[in-house]
Amino acid sequence: MNELPTTFDAVLAAENDGYCALITLLHDETRALCAGDVGVLERQADAKLAQVRWLERLFGERQRLAARRPASASPSPNTESALALLHERAGEAKRLNALNGRLIDRRQQYTSRSLAALRDAAGQPALYGADGQSSHPASAMSRATA
Numbered sequence: 001m002n003e004l005p006t007t008f009d010a011v012l013a014a015e016n017d018g019y020c021a022l023i024t025l026l027h028d029e030t031r032a033l034c035a036g037d038v039g040v041l042e043r044q045a046d047a048k049l050a051q052v053r054w055l056e057r058l059f060g061e062r063q064r065l066a067a068r069r070p071a072s073a074s075p076s077p078n079t080e081s082a083l084a085l086l087h088e089r090a091g092e093a094k095r096l097n098a099l100n101g102r103l104i105d106r107r108q109q110y111t112s113r114s115l116a117a118l119r120d121a122a123g124q125p126a127l128y129g130a131d132g133q134s135s136h137p138a139s140a141m142s143r144a145t146a
Contacts, residue, residue, distance in 0.1 A: 021051055026096035032044060
């Protein structure tokens with residue numbers, strides 16, 4: 001994952017492979033989110049970040065190589081097919097990442113509601129609302145007079 005390929009088609013193939021790896025990581029992340037497995041999520045975050053950075057490097061190299069190609073050169077059918085596959089895989093990765101974002105949001109909402117219910121059961125009102133503002137009236141009053 002450190003050495004960049006040197007030809008346009010090789011970079012394109014590496015990007016396609018890279019997106020396959022990212023999609024696998026995103027599926028693993030989805031399973032971990034559904035299971036609430038924080039340990040797996042922590043490990044996945046580092047692997048996902050490394051994969052995204054690798055894909056960024058490959059994209060930059062592909063752009064650089066494409067700029068050096070003659071304008072009159074038309075892509076081969078294999079190159080067109082590989083580009084179409086790349087767009088499909090990038091779309092799938094984007095869809096999975098958005099799904100995981102929604103799962104994270106749902107988990108955070110559930111956790112916030114659970115904490116609020118526990119505080120209410122213990123007779124402790126929530127100190128701050130979802131907007132980060134104090135929900136305790138005395139606190140607002142104290143600030144107004146300060």
